[in-house]
Amino acid sequence: MLSFEPLDTGLEVVDAVEGRRYVLDSSESLSPAPADPDRFRFPVDSAVEVETSEFRLVEPVEGFVRDETGDSVLQVSPGTRTDLPSAAYSVELNAPVKLYLRVDGALTVDATADLMIFRFDPPVLVGARSYHHHPAATVTTTDDPRDVFAAVSTLSSALKTTSPERSYPTLRGHPPLVERGDELRIPDELTAPETGVRIELPPTLRAATVAAPLSYYLGAELVPGDDPRLVVDGDAHSLAGPPGFERNVERTLKRAFLLDCLVRTEGYYQVDLYEREQVASDVDLDFASLYDASLAERLDATLAVPFETLAPHVPRWPLVAHVDPTPEAVAVLPFVAYDLGVVRTADARRASPDEVQSSVLDAYLGQRRGGAGDESEDDSPFVALGDADAVEQVWFGDGVPLDATKGIPAAFHNDLRRDVDPASIDITVVCNECEMTAEQAVAETVYGSREQLPFDVTLRRDCSTDELRAILASSADLLHYVGHVDDDGFRCRDGTLDAETVDSTGVHAFLLNACRSYEQGVALVEAGAVGGVVTFSDVVDSGAVRVGRTLARLLNLGFPLRSALQLAAGESIVGGHYLVVGDGSVDVVQVEDGIPTLCDVETAGSEYEVTPVTYPSREAAVGTMAYPLVGSNEQHFLAPGELATFRLSEPELREYLSAHGSPVRKDGELVWDDPP
Structure with missing residues (x-):
């Protein structure tokens, strides 16, 4: 469901199903009136007409100006400054919600890396199309x-x-x-x-x-x-x-x-x-x-x-x-x-204890090595998959996959039934372990730090079984749990709570940062959640804190679960003990720059080699084009994957980083501009 919400200075377009929103600032209050979507050349789900002569985009996105036949007149990017003569124009904006502006008359475009301005004769039509697709039958x-x-x-x-x-x-x-x-x-x-x-x-x-x-x-x-x-x-x-x-x-x-x-x-x-x-x-x-x-x-x-x-x-x-x-x-x-996934049916086998240890080490070192394949044990609960050049491998079968997502069919159906509250992004942080308060503090600070999004962050400490049961039964876009899990379930101050006793959950995504939380995570997916990050063995508290705080930062930037875990796993030797259960493509918030991107920086003398690395998301699936605003680049690239490598001076690198909300990996290590 799409809606157009008037603001004090502009218009906010909200996709309630996908939990996405985008603001068109006009420096004045607007009164949107319903308009016929058929007035647009390209398909839109909903449209309004507003009386304004200017839209300012404080979060610039890729844009195209087209004539009445649909042919491209102008590609809008930083540095574009153009006055177009009077005609009928369609302005296409690749925002978190697909947007179109229909303008009849002269059009002025003025764009920088920080601001994009469109000026025109009123009124203007605004059309929106959701990236959400639902099965028709x-x-x-x-x-x-x-x-x-x-x-x-x-x-x-x-x-x-x-x-x-x-x-x-x-x-x-x-x-x-x-x-x-x-x-x-x-x-x-x-x-x-x-x-x-x-x-x-x-x-x-x-x-x-x-x-x-x-x-x-x-x-x-x-x-x-x-x-x-x-x-x-x-x-x-x-x-x-x-x-x-x-x-x-x-x-x-x-x-x-x-x-x-x-x-x-x-x-x-x-x-x-x-x-x-x-x-x-x-x-x-x-x-x-x-x-x-x-x-x-x-x-x-x-x-x-x-x-x-x-x-x-x-x-x-x-x-x-x-x-x-x-x-x-x-x-x-x-x-x-x-997802245009590649299907394999026989490229897996039971993993030996040596291979499990090897997989954990590889996740930390960022490489895959051959394990002791001849020592595989028939009764091992772990499954070793073959190598695959893919962002994500998912295992739909019995056992616990190493370095892959545990696919659970119920997760995908849960996502289709999800009821999203567009008014806020609800995040609940539960800390049931006093020795891991450092992670709680980071989570409390990180979540909600993006001022343009309506976060509602709730912090709970030392929950009882009844309190935790109520939290699991309530709705939340993300549950970040810090504490301990044993064979009986979540450890609380008055006992343990087994997620298998929870009939249904309103939690969409979760991070269970506790030892051996795999079974509890699977139970949450079976009860209604879509996906989450869990552990399959014991994890040292200090290492778990490092992984947990990195995951919090990446999820807050809009990275899906699986991509976030791939990056966070290298932060500690225990990173290889984590995996995603359910749907690994789940995210919590929208991405600021449209495509989840890691800025990979390698020092090269007095300069730096910068390689943007893109990851798939709900609105940026395979086939999306990325247009990195770096150096003198004028080319588009197919996503996901590594784009070209650009050589930048230190001032150029600082300018690039200041204009993007992307995480940075410098010389192989994730770095952040805020204290851990």
Whole structure:
């Protein structure tokens, strides 16, 4: 639900479902009146008309000015100062809520790194579109693989286009849900696009599970066949050769996606894309012709390019999902496909005690090393996953994964049912351990430090079991728990509380900074939470404090759980004892700069080498473009992943850091501008 809230000096646009907001300052009070969303060329969910001649954006975002046909007239970035003649203009703003301004008349744009100003003749139309996507329907399937094929083939009905622009996350809708039943039932309103592409596979659950994300993105029907192959307008491309079926599906998805990202620069967003510049010299492709080609024609062109040529330029993939191909697992496929996750079915094994210790050390040292694989024990509760070049690995199966998220299907359904209070961001900090008050003090100071967001931070100390039960039952965007957990549950001043005895929780995300909090975290997800950070073993208090305070800072900046934990784990030797349970993409607040970004700084004599590293988020999924305002850069980059490295002087570095709210890792160590 979108709303336009008048302020004393401007207008605040609020997305209640996603918990996002953005302010358009006008230096005067406004009275928004409802307007017809169809007056905008691009789709908006809601619109208003206001009488004002100026909007000031104190949190500048990337913007584009378009003419009445939708063609780009101007890209707005720091340093833009332009007077445009009288005409009909659409100003597109990539804010935490997607915004459009419709202006009829002359338009003046004046932008710096700290302020963006638009001046125009009143009135102005303001349109907004939520980044939230909700499944349109539910498909029911039996356990018969042929019925599962039919169910998976409906996932692409959520695509809003089959043009190259589908590589933008806002044009990939959430696939319909899939549930098990006694017969195949596909709602009439679900219509997959006609693309001329199909995927022929042996009729097995494994084949359907692995191919689901590719089917979704390509709009390809799954049909039974003798050998796995991709058929494009009658031309067959084998998916069975080296390096194997699963890797071939992965490579096909990444190739098709990357080419769409390169070709779309011929359309509405004609920007200087770094990856296109790098690839263009290595391939013989006519990007302009491919933009107007059909999906099948573009796919044929993609498959003619060796994967090795394109691989260095593919953005860092957001997700590798390890899924056991069982009838129960079919329900998670829409969520994995929505993230364009790569699916693997057999790349895991039980981990030995030596491997557990090795994984913990690797998390601290920031590397992965081979463990004592031959010493694996059948009764080990831990699972070792294969290497994957992805932001997140998630394990949907029995056991505790090392260096990965424990996926719990209930978490994703909990997120769909979440009821958000747009009035405030509610954070509860509970400290039930006097020796960890340092973490409590940091959490109390950090949460709510972003003045432009409506935080409501509650601090509780030394809770009883009844008090903690009430906290768990109440609503909160984040619960940060500091204390102890034993086999019986959370340790309180009058006993212990087992989260399995809590029927339901209103907690959205949580950080349980206590020894062996894994089981309690899983219970909270099963009771209604979406995701959280837990530990699978004992952690030393001093190390737990370092990890906890770093997580608090990163979550407060808008980093999702999994990305925040990846960075925080290196702060202490105990960091490898932590993992995410539920949905690792959960965040607590919106990101100030649109994309969660780490500023990686390496000292180079009297200068510094600066590499922005981007991470995926709800509104900045794979395919988003990043435009780092650093040095003389004029190029866009695909996110997530490392962008280019820029060499800056000390004054230039200070200027860059002062204009961004990003965390900084200097010479391998996270540093902060406030005392720990």
